[in-house]
Amino acid sequence: MAYKAESITVQMNAGQRASALNHITVLRTMMYGDCSNELKRFIADMRNKRDQQAEQNGRALSAIFFLANISKERHGVDFSELTSDEVTALIGAMNHLKAVVSLFPKNLTLPN
Numbered sequence: 001m002a003y004k005a006e007s008i009t010v011q012m013n014a015g016q017r018a019s020a021l022n023h024i025t026v027l028r029t030m031m032y033g034d035c036s037n038e039l040k041r042f043i044a045d046m047r048n049k050r051d052q053q054a055e056q057n058g059r060a061l062s063a064i065f066f067l068a069n070i071s072k073e074r075h076g077v078d079f080s081e082l083t084s085d086e087v088t089a090l091i092g093a094m095n096h097l098k099a100v101v102s103l104f105p106k107n108l109t110l111p112n
Helices: 014-032 036-046 054-067 084-101
Strands: none
Touching (some): 014 084, 036 054, 036 084
């Protein structure tokens, strides 16, 4: 008897998804080391003034820093100036956003 993907999936709420993503992050760190280069690239991309959505990207990045409980005065610092606790909090905030976004409605429409 073949199993269908739908029959072996488990429903998880946002908190469970975030916890699972944080656990996977720990495992990836053990296997592959840190992801600082990817984080540097992400922050640089979000701060790119030439992007058409630069203002929205800046607001999104500020929201991630806010969610990570990093003080507003530190939102503009270079990645290399972030403490290890701030980087850990930043990754946790990003994992939380990933978990929440995965629960967004699939077919959004604009109101009339």
